[in-house]
Amino acid sequence: MRKDPGMVIGREDALRITEAIFMLTSEFNRVFSLNSLRILTGDYYGDAVNWLIENGLATRVNDRYLRVTVPRLRLLAVAGGELVVRHVDDLSWSEFEEFISFTLNQAGYQTLRGVRLTVGGVRGEFDVIGYRGDVFMVIEAKHWLSISVGELRRIVEKHVGKVEMLANDWARFMRKVKLKVDHEVYVYPLVVTLKAPQMQVIDNVPIVASYQLSNFLDGFDMARDSFLHFKTREMHLG
Known part of the structure; x- marks a missing residue:
């Protein structure tokens, strides 16, 4: 059964957050630092963290790192179908x-x-x-x-x-x-x-x-x- 949707953000913000996650992760390494995410997301860093966690897309490893908890293609599907085309080589x-x-x-x-x-x-x-x-x-x-x-x-x-x-x-x-x-x-x-x-x-x-x-x-x-x-x-x- 699917969970109720978590925090909702604008489409453009979702696209930018997802782009950042793809820069910070790979198929075999889905842990990334909060500091790196802060650098890439800037003013909407707080919303980025909340959106990832509340929608079940990532979880905290500790107070410095997050781990992506879903397939990376799931992130693309949530943010928008056109990102699948953009990141197909990844x-x-x-x-x-x-x-x-x-x-x-x-x-x-x-x-x-x-x-x-x-x-x-x-x-x-x-x-x-x-x-x-x-x-x-x-x-x-x-x-x-x-x-x-x-x-x-x-x-x-x-x-x-x-x-x-x-x-x-x-x-x-x-x-x-x-x-x-x-x-x-x-x-x-x-x-x-x-x-x-x-x-x-x-x-x-x-x-x-x-x-x-x-x-x-x-x-x-x-x-x-x-x-x-x-x-x-x-x-x-x-």
């Missing part, structure tokens, strides 16, 4: 998948990352899998800034093939990830990209920009019947 594949998992967790899903499994005689890797109730979302994460429509179609076609094989060999998958599910399951292929895609749906498979993922999950239950999904060995189209 984000690794791992950070991108971390953000997707984090967003799924916030929406009440359990997650798996980097599952490798041989299905149908083909070795496949599944970037992120989110599951809740009778829904399993199998996500292809595309850490690309620009994808043509033709390339998107090829990505969707290949991903659907992998997900179908996964659904058809469900028992093997359950053993691999050590899960027990005693009810019917619907398996949905989904593609998540860094920026807004040129097409939102291809062959009933949704394609979602990273910073739109939270909103997509909010509305998923209302729209799920219209998306391609698999149940055991049968394919269902809405």
Whole structure:
């Protein structure tokens, strides 16, 4: 369940604070000094600290340091989608998948990352899998800034093939990830990209920009019947 929103600041201030955080952190070091933040944020330093802490984006290490507590892509999504494009070179594949998992967790899903499994005689890797109730979302994460429509179609076609094989060999998958599910399951292929895609749906498979993922999950239950999904060995189209 998502927390109530904390302190609200202006969009421009949020952008400037986020820019400062990206200057002070990296994928493997998310601790930064309050003094460094003060230098970069100037007059609105106090608001910057309060905004980060009250919105659950950072926590105090001690009286001199803060630690970013969410994926750095989450900061970009909070501040504004255009920052994803500006900082794409600062984000690794791992950070991108971390953000997707984090967003799924916030929406009440359990997650798996980097599952490798041989299905149908083909070795496949599944970037992120989110599951809740009778829904399993199998996500292809595309850490690309620009994808043509033709390339998107090829990505969707290949991903659907992998997900179908996964659904058809469900028992093997359950053993691999050590899960027990005693009810019917619907398996949905989904593609998540860094920026807004040129097409939102291809062959009933949704394609979602990273910073739109939270909103997509909010509305998923209302729209799920219209998306391609698999149940055991049968394919269902809405």
